[in-house]
Amino acid sequence: MLAEIRQQIIQSNSRYKEAADVHRREQVFKVGGLVMVRLRRERFPLGSYSKLARRKLGPVPIVAKINDNAYSVGLPADCNTSSTFNVADITHYKPADGAIISISSSESSSSDAGED
Template identity: 70%
Template structure:
């Protein structure tokens, strides 16, 4: 937002900061459905036109004000829950649950964060395995039997675990239609 406001005069960002903050707090938020000013101060901010004609207020409507404020807060809470539900539904469409059993052979991805400083190599293998799962902590975390040379925790998130698919060592059977060497009538 600041980049758009200062454009050719980047050294004037400090002068624009308060205007950018005011504009952001005045905009309606997608999640809450209300502007931050409305949530915090129960009304839209005063602009230059509003300040010139300030209404005189009596405190006789304090109970009505409190009731309206509580209703607005419950509406904001409902709007946040509804918005979070939409985000969850969108995330769940891309989510795939992976469940493993103790003893399953898996491939494990070793991320850079798992290595001590200075020991990570960009050319090192990313996945190691097949290694067996030793324990299920929950549906999202498993403990595996890492080799002795791995100096890292044996607990991994499911996003770093893949099922091991052994290479296919089956016998290849060619049918007579695929074989060019067979001639009819020959045994």
């Protein structure tokens, strides 16, 4: 009887997973690519977040891939939060006019210093 119940639970869970996966989209980013990062209130220390603060930050380069669900990005020095983000908070950067964007040497040297 327990084996039968276990099998029913497994089948039920697989149906729920299939229904949830219909709306899921996989996002894979390349190291060095430019992205926009969403800054949530939870990422900041208590008292330092303002509702008038920026909601998104970018374009910032991806420094390292932790796994398919988490990436480390090169944040500016004045941003007092962790540089590791979930893919739910990262979107591809698309320039408004289609121009090629390059990162200045001052930004790349500050992100390179953190890798050592």
